[in-house]
Amino acid sequence: MSGGTIFWGSRAVPFLTGESVASALGRAGVRSFGLGPTGTARAVFCGIGQCQNCLVSIEGRSAEACLTICRDGLHVLPEAEGLSDV
Amino acid sequence: MFNPEILIVGAGLAGVAAATELARAGHPVLIVDRAARAGGAIHRQPLPGQAGVATAAARWNRLIAEAEALPIRWAFETRFNGVDHQGTALLTGAENRMLRPKALILTTGAREAVRPRPGWTLPGVTTAGAAQIQLKTMGAAPQGRVVLAGSGPLLIALGAQMTRLKNPPVAIVEAGRPFAHPLTSLRLPLGYLREAAGYMATLLAARVPILTGTRLAAIRAEGETLVSTLTDGNTSREIVADMVCLHDGIRRNDIGLTDCPALSVLRLGDCAEALGARAALEAGRAGGRAMAQALATGTTPTAPNSPLLDRERAAQARLARIYAHDDFAALHSLPSDTVICRCEGRTLDDLRALGPAPRTRELRLLGRFGMGPCQGRFCGEWVARAISDTPQAPVPAHPLGEPRWPAAPIAVADLHAAAPDTGAAPPHPHGVHE
Numbered sequence: 001m002s003g004g005t006i007f008w009g010s011r012a013v014p015f016l017t018g019e020s021v022a023s024a025l026g027r028a029g030v031r032s033f034g035l036g037p038t039g040t041a042r043a044v045f046c047g048i049g050q051c052q053n054c055l056v057s058i059e060g061r062s063a064e065a066c067l068t069i070c071r072d073g074l075h076v077l078p079e080a081e082g083l084s085d086v
Numbered sequence: 087m088f089n090p091e092i093l094i095v096g097a098g099l100a101g102v103a104a105a106t107e108l109a110r111a112g113h114p115v116l117i118v119d120r121a122a123r124a125g126g127a128i129h130r131q132p133l134p135g136q137a138g139v140a141t142a143a144a145r146w147n148r149l150i151a152e153a154e155a156l157p158i159r160w161a162f163e164t165r166f167n168g169v170d171h172q173g174t175a176l177l178t179g180a181e182n183r184m185l186r187p188k189a190l191i192l193t194t195g196a197r198e199a200v201r202p203r204p205g206w207t208l209p210g211v212t213t214a215g216a217a218q219i220q221l222k223t224m225g226a227a228p229q230g231r232v233v234l235a236g237s238g239p240l241l242i243a244l245g246a247q248m249t250r251l252k253n254p255p256v257a258i259v260e261a262g263r264p265f266a267h268p269l270t271s272l273r274l275p276l277g278y279l280r281e282a283a284g285y286m287a288t289l290l291a292a293r294v295p296i297l298t299g300t301r302l303a304a305i306r307a308e309g310e311t312l313v314s315t316l317t318d319g320n321t322s323r324e325i326v327a328d329m330v331c332l333h334d335g336i337r338r339n340d341i342g343l344t345d346c347p348a349l350s351v352l353r354l355g356d357c358a359e360a361l362g363a364r365a366a367l368e369a370g371r372a373g374g375r376a377m378a379q380a381l382a383t384g385t386t387p388t389a390p391n392s393p394l395l396d397r398e399r400a401a402q403a404r405l406a407r408i409y410a411h412d413d414f415a416a417l418h419s420l421p422s423d424t425v426i427c428r429c430e431g432r433t434l435d436d437l438r439a440l441g442p443a444p445r446t447r448e449l450r451l452l453g454r455f456g457m458g459p460c461q462g463r464f465c466g467e468w469v470a471r472a473i474s475d476t477p478q479a480p481v482p483a484h485p486l487g488e489p490r491w492p493a494a495p496i497a498v499a500d501l502h503a504a505a506p507d508t509g510a511a512p513p514h515p516h517g518v519h520e
Contacts, residue, residue, distance in 0.1 A: 002134070002135070016133050016135070016136070017133065017134055017135075018122055018123075018133040018134055019133055019223070019224075020223075023220060023223065023224065026220075027224075027229075031209045031210055032209040033209075037430075038429075038430055038431035039431070040207045040425075040428075040431055041207070041208070041209045043208075043209035043210070043211075043212075044212050044216055045207075045211070045212055045213060045216065045428070046197070046198065046212075046213050046215065046216055046464075047212060047213060047215060047216025047217075047219050047220065048127065048197070048215065048216070048219065049120055049494065050197050050339070050341075050460060050463050050464075051428060051460050051463065051464055052429065052458070052459035052460050052494070052495065053207075053428060053429075053460075055459075061497060061499070062495075062497070066216070067120050067121075069122050069163060
């Protein structure tokens with residue numbers, strides 16, 4: 001089984017080739033992706049990029065965790081933390 | 087000035103079928119999809135090395151083999167953001183550019199409707215479709231105790247697929263009473279009955295509780311656990327789970343997809359009319375041929391129609407009757423602090439504060455409904471019904487205003503990177519913010 005590792009903050013999370021960031025995080029037991037601008041949790045809801053509820057910061061850019069395919073070494077942060085880095 | 091390609095958005099049944107017909111007629115075709123592979127939602131392919139959950143796999147295998155033998159250009163992990171009034175389309179992602187296609191075919195499929203309920207924004211609460219896509223991709227059922235709730239045939243289908251993958255749902259909570267209409271059900275097409283019978287046999291053998299005439303009224307978090315309140319109108323009970331999957335029907339996925347006076351635009355499959363897979367394949371093929379003919383004769387393509395589409399239309403109407411239930415009352419009896427707009431946390435109270443019969447402008451500018459990044463996809467229908475006094479009043483196609491592009495938020499960096507290759511000025515996206 002091929003795959004690799006992404007980083008949720010400093011935590012290493014394994015993924016399978018072709019897997020989405022949301023799927024890899026979910027299988028690692030991470031289901032809350034930090035807080036959104038209104039204080040509710042970012043998390044997977046629709047799973048197809050419609051609801052924008054799973055936005056996270058990926059390599060410094062806001063992106064849907066459910067649509068983004070994992071690449072080895074990808075750095076993923078809660079959206080708010082990612083933005084404060086810029 | 088125009089690029090030679092016909093741009094097709096969405097590599098599911100309708101898009102791939104349209105692409106094969108156009109490519110066979112000699113047209114250059116570019117098909118884009120945000121996913122990493124073709125398949126769409128219905129034929130979502132498993133990750134390499136994972137076992138698939140074959141649903142009518144032969145249908146897809148035939149189509150994709152046919153398409154791959156033709157000179158079609160595929161761009162995956164690529165997002166179509168919209169088309170401006172001059173016919174300039176913006177693609178971002180793996181293929182980041184602007185182009186002016188010769189014609190545009192939108193095959194963006196369906197989206198799910200989920201009725202708001204207290205707790206529907208909690209982590210661990212997803213749509214049933216999200217769980218099904220995860221199941222198809224991983225070839226495994228979601229882990230832990232899962233409740234499926236809402237209304238519609240997808241709940242039964244997903245429940246059976248989970249059962250076959252060794253994690254049956256702890257309950258299926260269906261607001262309608264689908265088994266109370268045997269005569270209506272028996273007049274469904276044979277394929278529908280056979281599929282439903284297969285799912286029911288699996289669920290009954292595994293003794294999965296199917297609670298009909300029962301609503302999942304609210305969800306609350308207790309630590310990592312989700313406690314759902316179920317009500318059948320007389321009694322209430324609670325059910326504990328790790329994950330709750332909600333689904334209240336299928337809608338066409340056409341938000342943010344505008345028409346364009348400068349080029350032929352055709353919507354095919356579920357994004358034109360949510361009629362399911364058989365219809366999407368048929369409409370994709372017929373629509374592809376219609377577009378080829380229109381381009382050859384310089385005419386405007388017409389939306390396809392056929393006896394099969396009529397049959398699917400009748401079957402969907404019959405299904406709607408079988409699953410009919412009073413969700414208008416459910417909506418109007420929600421606690422007033424229930425979140426209606428997930429993006430900005432706007433509640434039923436916030437909606438009522440706008441006074442009786444607010445206009446679209448007031449809903450957006452004062453209420454901020456439809457102004458968040460989902461552009462009203464998840465609240466529009468419920469806003470329209472919550473401000474209506476009439477249970478049967480039809481919901482307008484675009485209750486929070488006419489669609490405009492972009493279809494989803496765009497990063498400024500992507501806009502910069504998408505150098506126009508036509509000599510035309512870069513388009514000004516009309517954002518969702520007024």
